[in-house]
Amino acid sequence: MVSTDLVDVHHHFVPPAYREALVASGNQRPDGIGAIPEWSEAAALGLMDQVGIRMAFLSITSPGVLLDGCNEVDLARHVNEVSAGLIASNPGRFGGFATLPLPDVDASLTEIERSLDEDGLDGVVALTHYRDHYLGSAVFDPIFEELDRRHAVVFVHPTSPLCCADTSLGYPAPVLEFMFDTTRAVMNLVYSGTLDRFPNVQWIIPHAGAALPALAARLEAMPLLSDRTAATSPFRTYLGGMMYDLAGPRTDTRLSELLSVAGPTQLLYGSDWPFTPVPAVRTMLSDIDALALPGPSTPRVTLSENARRLLPRSGTTDGI
Numbered sequence: 001m002v003s004t005d006l007v008d009v010h011h012h013f014v015p016p017a018y019r020e021a022l023v024a025s026g027n028q029r030p031d032g033i034g035a036i037p038e039w040s041e042a043a044a045l046g047l048m049d050q051v052g053i054r055m056a057f058l059s060i061t062s063p064g065v066l067l068d069g070c071n072e073v074d075l076a077r078h079v080n081e082v083s084a085g086l087i088a089s090n091p092g093r094f095g096g097f098a099t100l101p102l103p104d105v106d107a108s109l110t111e112i113e114r115s116l117d118e119d120g121l122d123g124v125v126a127l128t129h130y131r132d133h134y135l136g137s138a139v140f141d142p143i144f145e146e147l148d149r150r151h152a153v154v155f156v157h158p159t160s161p162l163c164c165a166d167t168s169l170g171y172p173a174p175v176l177e178f179m180f181d182t183t184r185a186v187m188n189l190v191y192s193g194t195l196d197r198f199p200n201v202q203w204i205i206p207h208a209g210a211a212l213p214a215l216a217a218r219l220e221a222m223p224l225l226s227d228r229t230a231a232t233s234p235f236r237t238y239l240g241g242m243m244y245d246l247a248g249p250r251t252d253t254r255l256s257e258l259l260s261v262a263g264p265t266q267l268l269y270g271s272d273w274p275f276t277p278v279p280a281v282r283t284m285l286s287d288i289d290a291l292a293l294p295g296p297s298t299p300r301v302t303l304s305e306n307a308r309r310l311l312p313r314s315g316t317t318d319g320i
Contacts, residue, residue, distance in 0.1 A: 005304045006054055008270060010057075010155075010268075011058060012060060012273065014060070022063075031174055047271075051281060057094070057311065059096070076101040080114075081119065092316055095121075097124055112146055116150065116152070123153030123154060126155070126157070128157070135194070144194060147201050153204065154204070158174075158179070158210070159178075178207070179211050182209075190231050193230030196231065209258050213261050216239060239261040243306070243310060264293045
């Protein structure tokens with residue numbers, strides 16, 4: 001086992017019933033990728049031990065539970081209960097972000113209370129959009145009001161945009177479209193005024209902020225071109241209040257762009273396993289180890305200390 005204290009906030013799981021629902025709904029190749037990756041509890045723990053992940057926060061990924069022929073309320077409850085069971089049976093190794101049956105607001109409010117209070121999960125995962133409603137849509141205000149009351153953590157994850165079949169040109173959506181859908185969702189959270197109305201929600205933005213760091217200056221110019229802006233501060237101010245996982249390929253240029261809108265205390269580790277294969281997880285972790293982050297600590301220590309401040313469970317070592 002590699003000796004480290006690494007905390008992984010971008011770590012997916014594929015419970016058997018969820019895999020069956022994906023296949024039954026025609027999502028054998030979700031978002032255009034080659035196949036649904038294999039997953040098991042043993043494989044997850046094995047990967048964690050191999051690369052030095054002490055604790056991983058579980059979430060399901062795109063396309064979520066809004067699947068043809070499935071009851072999204074029941075499926076969301078099931079995957080959250082599986083997550084809670086994995087946490088209970090592996091003390092100190094797993095945390096979890098609850099899946100919500102959005103866009104059903106009432107059912108989602110019920111699941112927030114159940115999964116956070118009864119199952120003890122650590123926050124929620126929110127896709128960038130649900131049908132034709134992006135994060136920041138007023139229809140989700142009751143959800144964010146409750147999450148704001150709880151000072152809850154929201155881990156944002158992209159999904160294929162509504163026009164993906166045309167814009168991705170037949171290539172898998174995660175390569176390019178995921179980056180832009182994350183950027184689109186955060187832009188809408190800012191300019192819809194959602195972040196101002198619900199300032200206590202704690203956001204994790206994936207993939208080093210997607211295209212947000214590169215486009216920050218352009219997005220900051222939005223009020224010059226449109227009067228549909230409810231934000232009360234410059235765009236970069238909001239970016240400076242979020243957390244960012246570093247899942248995906250790293251370069252010094254991308255890190256410099258991210259650090260132009262966020263400080264080193266806002267960075268988190270994410271493996272994106274099992275949708276990122278083990279060899280790529282190793283390579284990207286080596287890239288993180290080589291990062292020149294400000295401060296005296298190693299990148300692993302810095303990222304894990306950041307996680308402990310955000311997610312109290314990650315400070316526990318029960319069972320290790």
